[in-house]
Amino acid sequence: MPDMQLLDRLRHAVAAGFDEQTRFLAELVRFPSVRGEEAPLQDWMARQLAARGYSVDRYTLADIDLANLPGFSPVLDTDYTRAVQVVGARRATSPTGRSLIIQGHVDVVPTGPVELWSSPPFTAAVQGEWLQGRGAGDMKQGVSAMVFALDAIRTAGLEPAADIYVQTVTEEECTGNGALSTLARGYRADAVLIPEPTDGTITRAHVGVMWFRLLVRGVPVHVARAQSGTNAIMSAYQLILAVQRHTDTLNEAARQDPWFGAIPDPIKFNPGVLRGGDWASSTPSWCEVDCRIGLLPGTTLEEARLGVQRCVAEAARVDGFMANNPPEITWNGFQADGYVLEPGSEAERVLAACHHAVFGTEMEERRSTAVNDTRFYGLYHRMSALCYGPRGENHHGFDEGAHLPTLQQITLAIACFVAEWCGVREAR
Amino acid sequence: MPDMQLLDRLRHAVAAGFDEQTRFLAELVRFPSVRGEEAPLQDWMARQLAARGYSVDRYTLADIDLANLPGFSPVLDTDYTRAVQVVGARRATSPTGRSLIIQGHVDVVPTGPVELWSSPPFTAAVQGEWLQGRGAGDMKQGVSAMVFALDAIRTAGLEPAADIYVQTVTEEECTGNGALSTLARGYRADAVLIPEPTDGTITRAHVGVMWFRLLVRGVPVHVARAQSGTNAIMSAYQLILAVQRHTDTLNEAARQDPWFGAIPDPIKFNPGVLRGGDWASSTPSWCEVDCRIGLLPGTTLEEARLGVQRCVAEAARVDGFMANNPPEITWNGFQADGYVLEPGSEAERVLAACHHAVFGTEMEERRSTAVNDTRFYGLYHRMSALCYGPRGENHHGFDEGAHLPTLQQITLAIACFVAEWCGVREAR
Numbered sequence: 109m110p111d112m113q114l115l116d117r118l119r120h121a122v123a124a125g126f127d128e129q130t131r132f133l134a135e136l137v138r139f140p141s142v143r144g145e146e147a148p149l150q151d152w153m154a155r156q157l158a159a160r161g162y163s164v165d166r167y168t169l170a171d172i173d174l175a176n177l178p179g180f181s182p183v184l185d186t187d188y189t190r191a192v193q194v195v196g197a198r199r200a201t202s203p204t205g206r207s208l209i210i211q212g213h214v215d216v217v218p219t220g221p222v223e224l225w226s227s228p229p230f231t232a233a234v235q236g237e238w239l240q241g242r243g244a245g246d247m248k249q250g251v252s253a254m255v256f257a258l259d260a261i262r263t264a265g266l267e268p269a270a271d272i273y274v275q276t277v278t279e280e281e282c283t284g285n286g287a288l289s290t291l292a293r294g295y296r297a298d299a300v301l302i303p304e305p306t307d308g309t310i311t312r313a314h315v316g317v318m319w320f321r322l323l324v325r326g327v328p329v330h331v332a333r334a335q336s337g338t339n340a341i342m343s344a345y346q347l348i349l350a351v352q353r354h355t356d357t358l359n360e361a362a363r364q365d366p367w368f369g370a371i372p373d374p375i376k377f378n379p380g381v382l383r384g385g386d387w388a389s390s391t392p393s394w395c396e397v398d399c400r401i402g403l404l405p406g407t408t409l410e411e412a413r414l415g416v417q418r419c420v421a422e423a424a425r426v427d428g429f430m431a432n433n434p435p436e437i438t439w440n441g442f443q444a445d446g447y448v449l450e451p452g453s454e455a456e457r458v459l460a461a462c463h464h465a466v467f468g469t470e471m472e473e474r475r476s477t478a479v480n481d482t483r484f485y486g487l488y489h490r491m492s493a494l495c496y497g498p499r500g501e502n503h504h505g506f507d508e509g510a511h512l513p514t515l516q517q518i519t520l521a522i523a524c525f526v527a528e529w530c531g532v533r534e535a536r
Numbered sequence: 537m538p539d540m541q542l543l544d545r546l547r548h549a550v551a552a553g554f555d556e557q558t559r560f561l562a563e564l565v566r567f568p569s570v571r572g573e574e575a576p577l578q579d580w581m582a583r584q585l586a587a588r589g590y591s592v593d594r595y596t597l598a599d600i601d602l603a604n605l606p607g608f609s610p611v612l613d614t615d616y617t618r619a620v621q622v623v624g625a626r627r628a629t630s631p632t633g634r635s636l637i638i639q640g641h642v643d644v645v646p647t648g649p650v651e652l653w654s655s656p657p658f659t660a661a662v663q664g665e666w667l668q669g670r671g672a673g674d675m676k677q678g679v680s681a682m683v684f685a686l687d688a689i690r691t692a693g694l695e696p697a698a699d700i701y702v703q704t705v706t707e708e709e710c711t712g713n714g715a716l717s718t719l720a721r722g723y724r725a726d727a728v729l730i731p732e733p734t735d736g737t738i739t740r741a742h743v744g745v746m747w748f749r750l751l752v753r754g755v756p757v758h759v760a761r762a763q764s765g766t767n768a769i770m771s772a773y774q775l776i777l778a779v780q781r782h783t784d785t786l787n788e789a790a791r792q793d794p795w796f797g798a799i800p801d802p803i804k805f806n807p808g809v810l811r812g813g814d815w816a817s818s819t820p821s822w823c824e825v826d827c828r829i830g831l832l833p834g835t836t837l838e839e840a841r842l843g844v845q846r847c848v849a850e851a852a853r854v855d856g857f858m859a860n861n862p863p864e865i866t867w868n869g870f871q872a873d874g875y876v877l878e879p880g881s882e883a884e885r886v887l888a889a890c891h892h893a894v895f896g897t898e899m900e901e902r903r904s905t906a907v908n909d910t911r912f913y914g915l916y917h918r919m920s921a922l923c924y925g926p927r928g929e930n931h932h933g934f935d936e937g938a939h940l941p942t943l944q945q946i947t948l949a950i951a952c953f954v955a956e957w958c959g960v961r962e963a964r
Contacts, residue, residue: 217814217815217817217818218814218815218818219814220814220818220821220822221753221821221822224753224754224755224821281815281817282816282817317817319816319817325649325652326652327652327933327934328933339806339807341807341810342776342807345773345776348770378767378816378817378818378819379767379769379770379813379820380813380814380815380816380817380818380819380820381812381813381814381815381816381820382769382810382811382812382813382820382823383810383811383812384809384810384811385807385808385809385810385826386645386646386647386648386808386809387645387646387709387808387809387826387932388710388747388806388808388809388826388827388828388869388870389645389709389710389745389747389806389808389828389870389906389932390645390646390648390806390808390932390933391806391808391932391933392807392808392809392810393648393649393652393933393934394648394649395810398813398815398816399816400816400817441816442816442817478817504815504817504818504819505755505756505818505819505821506755506821
């Protein structure tokens with residue numbers, strides 16, 4: 109049970125700072141920080157943290173040797189000299205409490221057709237209680253909560269009694285290599301909090317995710333058969349259908365899973381990007397499909413890859429085009445294990461108490477059919493890694509939004525957690 | 537029956553020039569004159585014709601008001617200020633014979649993946665009797681035949697007795713607006729010859745062709761249904777399958793066609809380019825497919841469009857994604873009528889006689905399931921428009937090639953045709 113007087117001080121401090129926090133969030137949303145374009149935002153963030161008195165470590169993914177670390181995902185088509193990572197450290201002079209990493213990602217997924225947004229996606233439009241924009245929900249609002257929860261502690265006249273690292277990373281939406289790099293650089297703590305938009309729930313388990321590219325290309329058997337479907341684009345479609353059937357089989361088996369058995373179809377397969385052919389009047393000789401498929405915690409990446417490879421090979425054998433031109437699979441992007449936050453950790457107990465103190469309700473748990481960065485800390489480094497944050501909507505969709513009233517409450521819950529976990533002292 | 541002594545003079549002249557013609561063809565093939573990039577080739581061609589004494593008219597499609605002319609095809613995504621057209625005129629001082637337009641296109645279709653070529657596609661590699669490269673067959677060899685047939689007449693000490701226009705145009709592979717522009721500019725003649733790679737046959741009839749873009753986009757119903765196919769890419773596939781079925785129905789009816797009844801499945805539908813989605817982990821919210829479909833001579837474009845529109849609308853109604861997000865069809869590119877060269881024209885008789893004199897066999901006729909530029913002259917301006925030319929292979933495919941021995945014979949047949957149609961005099 110948190111100290112209620114302390115909580116009141118923090119509540120006032122969060123409330124006093126919330127207008128500024130909302131402006132900070134709007135500023136964050138205005139950076140079009142899609143993959144590969146996060147550097148200007150990260151530069152701004154480094155200056156923000158430095159101005160607040162953090163010791164800032166700014167580096168790029170090109171500075172770090174990642175390829176042999178557990179959890180690394182291979183990457184094509186990107187420039188890691190521009191993948192800037194930021195770690196702000198607030199070191200306690202005489203640390204007495206428990207240390208904490210509080211981390212958020214600043215990369216966002218593409219907007220899709222901007223005409224389908226009510227307001228342009230990087231303008232941070234406010235609609236009632238919602239602040240909208242690509243990344244507003246996932247997870248720039250969480251980043252604002254990290255920064256302003258710690259600001260609130262200072263505003264309340266307090267300072268943490270243990271080391272705190274505020275980290276803003278990239279690559280969460282495609283590999284997780286940003287989070288991985290902070291571990292490679294040596295950052296460790298007694299707990300990790302990642303305020304993804306969980307709407308005040310704790311993420312008990314998340315699936316793993318793999319990305320792969322199907323590449324079909326070759327010489328059409330005969331142009332006269334073009335209209336019967338013997339071309340690279342139509343053959344790629346056969347592969348998609350085959351992986352859909354494979355996914356159905358996996359979801360059948362998933363009904364027995366201890367963590368995901370109650371979730372209908374927890375394994376999502378998504379053919380997300382398709383490109384093929386060059387000319388309306390030429391039979392397409394190539395097609396590539398960027399795909400995403402989930403896997404349950406406990407399934408190895410190797411097993412999951414093998415399943416996809418087998419079903420693709422079988423579909424290729426019976427297709428007129430691919431029998432002569434076998435497709436290739438490239439594992440490019442996420443090769444991410446699933447992760448279960450084992451119940452019973454002290455960090456979770458402290459967070460649950462803060463949540464209850466702020467919201468007056470129990471902190472519920474969720475199973476996520478998407479991946480997040482906690483796996484790196486929890487799975488490969490045995491830290492308690494908590495994924496808990498504000499309410500968002502339409503993540504990866506149109507009119508993505510952050511729910512501002514919830515954001516204020518979650519910011520308070522996080523401030524409370526920092527105070528209880530790290531301990532606080534009256535600032536001198 | 538051509539004058540055999542004249543034919544011998546021309547045969548020697550063509551043979552004497554054939555090494556140079558082969559170099560000329562190789563030079564042509566080395567221009568990467570894909571759509572929108574033809575201007576440097578056309579500049580070179582204008583200088584080649586000027587050096588030979590032609591009066592050159594060079595202009596761009598941006599100079600001509602085309603949109604209201606019969607046969608015009610609408611265009612997106614291109615810059616007509618760079619679409620250079622070239623007409624070289626050789627005017628007879630005192631014309632006595634019949635005038636002639638001899639036309640070839642210099643635009644080529646995209647190469648597809650260059651790794652799938654035996655030699656890079658713009659290097660004009662020679663493999664035995666074949667000169668290879670994108671456009672070598674279709675139809676840069678025909679362009680070389682035009683120029684060198686006329687050169688041969690001069691080499692033989694002769695000059696045409698009527699006006700001749702040598703035209704190199706663009707846009708044949710996507711709209712035909714290059715050919716259309718020469719008519720808008722006023723060029724007319726008593727006959728037209730287009731030496732497409734017909735392997736020494738005359739094209740009796742060609743189908744029409746329409747291009748259209750299917751655009752599917754919108755908001756997925758629910759992300760949880762992503763793997764069951766409710767997304768823009770999978771819905772676009774439903775449209776493709778629907779147009780394939782529609783095409784099957786059209787081909788059933790085509791068995792009764794007077795010109796194409798004997799050709800199996802003369803109407804080809806090709807989904808040639810597909811693009812959709814932005815991110816492997818986001819449900820695709822948009823997909824576009826660039827398609828090509830044929831139509832028989834006598835079917836109006838309006839009828840053909842209506843058939844496609846109906847089948848797309850029906851497929852959309854029963855699809856989970858498109859029922860809420862109706863697809864759009866854009867008619868972009870070819871809106872080309874079919875054309876029949878009615879048998880019995882004097883121009884065809886003269887050409888057939890020359891073909892027989894050169895090859896010793898009858899000139900056979902073909903029905904083409906692809907379109908060519910003759911329709912503009914024949915359909916809208918009642919000129920005899922002959923499509924007759926050399927032998928090529930793998931047009932629009934890999935390792936496209938021109939068969940050099942046939943090219944030499946066809947060049948002679950064309951020289952013979954020019955001499956017989958226009959008449960020749962001893963040069964002064």
